[in-house]
Amino acid sequence: MTTYDLVVVGGGAGGFGAALAGSRLGLRTLLVEKAPRLGGTAVWGGVNSWEMCAGATGVPFDLYCRMARRPHAIGVTTLGRHLTYYRADREPYRYPGAEWLIDRARTYADSLHRCGTRGMAADEAKVRAQWHGVSFEPETMAEVMAAMLAEAGCTVRLGVGFADAAHLAGHIQALGLTDGAMVTARTVVDATADDVVCRAVGCEVLIGRDDKAAWAEQGAPETATDELNGVSQLFRVTRSADDMIEPLPAGVDAKCWWRAGFPAVHVVQYPNGDLSLNMLPTMEGREWYRLGARAAAAECQRRVWAQWHWLQSSCAEFRGFLMSWIAPALGVRESYRIRAEYQLTEADLRAGLSRQQHEDIIAMADHPPDTHGVSAGGIGELREPYGVPYRCLVPRGWRNLLVASRGAGFSTIAASSCRLTRAMMQLGQAAGTAAWVAAQTNHDAAACPTAALRERLRHDGVQLEWPPSDALRARMAVPAGP
Numbered sequence: 260m261t262t263y264d265l266v267v268v269g270g271g272a273g274g275f276g277a278a279l280a281g282s283r284l285g286l287r288t289l290l291v292e293k294a295p296r297l298g299g300t301a302v303w304g305g306v307n308s309w310e311m312c313a314g315a316t317g318v319p320f321d322l323y324c325r326m327a328r329r330p331h332a333i334g335v336t337t338l339g340r341h342l343t344y345y346r347a348d349r350e351p352y353r354y355p356g357a358e359w360l361i362d363r364a365r366t367y368a369d370s371l372h373r374c375g376t377r378g379m380a381a382d383e384a385k386v387r388a389q390w391h392g393v394s395f396e397p398e399t400m401a402e403v404m405a406a407m408l409a410e411a412g413c414t415v416r417l418g419v420g421f422a423d424a425a426h427l428a429g430h431i432q433a434l435g436l437t438d439g440a441m442v443t444a445r446t447v448v449d450a451t452a453d454d455v456v457c458r459a460v461g462c463e464v465l466i467g468r469d470d471k472a473a474w475a476e477q478g479a480p481e482t483a484t485d486e487l488n489g490v491s492q493l494f495r496v497t498r499s500a501d502d503m504i505e506p507l508p509a510g511v512d513a514k515c516w517w518r519a520g521f522p523a524v525h526v527v528q529y530p531n532g533d534l535s536l537n538m539l540p541t542m543e544g545r546e547w548y549r550l551g552a553r554a555a556a557a558e559c560q561r562r563v564w565a566q567w568h569w570l571q572s573s574c575a576e577f578r579g580f581l582m583s584w585i586a587p588a589l590g591v592r593e594s595y596r597i598r599a600e601y602q603l604t605e606a607d608l609r610a611g612l613s614r615q616q617h618e619d620i621i622a623m624a625d626h627p628p629d630t631h632g633v634s635a636g637g638i639g640e641l642r643e644p645y646g647v648p649y650r651c652l653v654p655r656g657w658r659n660l661l662v663a664s665r666g667a668g669f670s671t672i673a674a675s676s677c678r679l680t681r682a683m684m685q686l687g688q689a690a691g692t693a694a695w696v697a698a699q700t701n702h703d704a705a706a707c708p709t710a711a712l713r714e715r716l717r718h719d720g721v722q723l724e725w726p727p728s729d730a731l732r733a734r735m736a737v738p739a740g741p
Contacts, residue, residue, distance in 0.1 A: 263289045263414075265694045266434060266444035268421045271299020272680045273663035274450030275404050276318045276687025277694075280719070282411035284695040289444070290413055291436060293420030297404040299452065301680050302397040305493030305586025307535050308336070308359070308527045309393040311373040313644040314623025315681035317721035318688045320735060323367050325403045326395060327739045332403075333395040334530040334739045335370055337362035338387055342523060343380050355574060356523035356539070361530055365391050368735035371727065374625035374641045393739075394527050394535070421451070426460045429657045430703075446694035446704045447660050450687060454595045454666035462654040463598035467671070474670045476605040478628070478637050487544025488593035488675055489631030492559035493537050494567070495529075496580035503578055504571040511564045513572075517542070521569045530740065534580060537590070538566055540631040544593055556589055592631070592665075592678060599668020600705070601650035608676055611643035612725050619709035620646030620723060621689035621716060624682045628675040638672075644725050647677060649709050652690055658703040661694075663687040685721065692716055 265281040267274045270292030278290040300306050309315070326333040339358035340350065369391040376382040376389065408415050422435040433443045434456075449456035458464055469476070470483040507513060515521045525537040541562050547555045563585055571577045607615055608628065625644035651668035652661045662668070663686040665678045690704075692715050697707040717723060722731060 260433065260441045260443055263287045263442060263444040264698060265289070265446050265448065265691065266442055267291070267448045267450055267691070268434070268456050269299070269450035269452070269664065270294070270297040270415070270417070271450060271452065271664065272301060272683040273687035273690070274299070274448070275408070276684040277448045277450055277663050277691035278408055278413050279318055279411055280688040280691030281694050282408065282413035284692065286695055286698065288413045289442060290408065290415045291419045291421065292415070292417050293437070295417050296401040297415070297417070298397060298401045300588065300590055302401050303586065303588040304590040305397070305495070305535065306537070306590050306680065307395055307397045307529070309370065309681050310626065310679055311370050311390050311392055312679050312681045313371055313374060313625035313725065314685060314722050315371055316731070316735065317685065317716065317719055319681040319684045320367060320720065322400070322403065322407070323393065324737055325407060326399060327737060328741060329399055330741055331396070331530040332399040332740070333393060334361040334363070335365035335367065336360060336392045336394050336527060337365060338390060341379070344383055352574060355570060357525050359392055359394070359527045361394060361528050362391065363738070366736040366738050367393070368732045371735060372625070374643050376640050378640050392527070394529055396529065421456055421459070424456065424460050430659050431460065445659065445698060448663050448687070448690045448694070449660065450663045452591065452594065452664055452666065454597055454662065454664070457597050457654055457660070457662060457666070458595065460660070462657060462660070464595045465598060466595050469671045474602060474604040476670060476672055478605055478672055479670070485545050487548060489540025489544055490542045490547040490555070490559070490592065491537050491539065491590040492541040492563050493535060493586045493590055494563050494582060495533055495535055495584040496567070496577070497533050497583040498579060499581040504568065505582060507568050508564050511561050513565065513568055515565065515569070517562060521566050524566070524570065533583070536567070538563070547589070547591065548594075559589060560585060593671075593674055594666065596666050596669055596674055597654045597662050599651050599662070600653040600655050601648050602668045602670055603647055603651050603673040603677060604670045605638065605672045607645050608638060608641060608673060611641065611645050613643060615646055617646060617648040619649040619713070621649045621709070621712060622647040622682065622685035623722060623725065624677050624679070626676050626679055628672050630675045646723070647686065649689060649693065649707070649712065652686060652693075653705045658705045661690040661704050663690040688719070688721065689716060692719070
């Protein structure tokens with residue numbers, strides 16, 4: 260049996276953040292990921308863009324800077340056309356969704372602010388001026404993640420997953436891996452999308468829409484339901500010299516068979532000019548859960564081809580592109596969530612940093628509740644960022660287990676907001692840093708002194724206050740690409 264200071268299960272955004280933070284602080288760290296590459300949904304699920312997000316400093320900024328050194332690897336985007344902003348005198352047809360184009364005049368600092376608008380329909384000028392995302396090449400991201408972890412001294416084992424665990428009285432004593440190895444660690448971070456470690460050891464988990472009584476949320480239904488946030492199958496198209504409509508595969512209908520009409524599409528330009536297309540959504544969350552992973556993936560691929568055929572048939576500009584890639588994994592927005600020592604709720608989102616009464620905030624976000632096929636609670640755009648308490652990472656009753664993924668301690672409504680890639684990376688950085696602080700102070704991770712944790716996070720570039728200082732914005736004003 261091999262002993263580590265920190266074992267991280269899952270190599271997506273949260274797992275990368277946790278392993279990098281812990282390794283950089285000198286912890287003997289192991290990261291295991293069942294896929295053959297790092298990156299999780301951002302790589303395998305085709306979510307090759309970061310939406311604008313307050314607080315995405317620290318590890319996300321470091322990753323951006325490393326990728327920005329490579330040509331055509333990453334870029335900042337600006338909103339182009341949008342179906343809400345259709346101008347009949349200037350456009351031949353209403354764009355079938357939202358278009359995000361590489362804007363070389365923008366820097367990383369421009370991607371760190373969403374809150375404060377009145378919404379897409381009511382505030383076009385402010386939305387266009389303020390909202391900027393980040394688009395990147397997934398293969399390059401996986402390579403850069405691996406290089407950064409190697410430089411920090413982290414042991415990474417790809418193609419290896421979690422098998423089982425020995426535990427006693429809220430303490431994980433050992434982990435069994437799928438290759439037969441057994442490891443032990445002072446702190447374990449479950450960074451899997453579906454809380455696989457937590458579920459295996461018996462942590463209380465939640466799934467579906469919470470009822471109003473669960474967290475006293477205004478936007479929750481009176482009765483709990485099995486609804487889940489929608490699932491997307493993302494795909495990529497590449498510019499072609501031909502002007503054509505690609506033929507439909509056998510057995511795929513040209514008409515939409517799963518809803519009244521084809522969904523809107525989120526189109527993001529890659530730095531090399533290709534386009535990433537995200538159907539909003541491809542499948543309802545509970546249909547995905549009912550079908551199971553294999554059958555859902557097969558059905559989503561059929562829907563992708565139908566959607567692409569419709570886009571090429573309806574919008575002539577898409578005939579100059581050919582389908583080049585369908586993401587090997589689905590973009591799943593919601594599944595299991597832990598019952599944590601504190602549950603982030605609608606009340607936190609509404610309060611914002613200025614009114615939250617938490618002394619253990621370790622990350623920020625400002626994305627509104629955002630669901631596809633399910634009501635988001637009617638909050639709309641947020642007036643300011645909110646903070647995520649450290650206790651949201653601690654499964655209730657557990658001492659050396661933390662969660663750094665979309666399965667952390669969120670209500671359904673809060674999860675629909677705090678689920679973006681860079682927000683998860685922030686949770687990961689907090690978890691890895693907490694493992695170090697706990698070791699330095701001889702505490703279990705659950706009892707990590709949060710004042711010391713927050714101090715260290717600030718030291719390592721994490722923003723925990725709003726608005727950002729001029730010095731911080733200046734430091735983040737890094738353009739993309741050599």
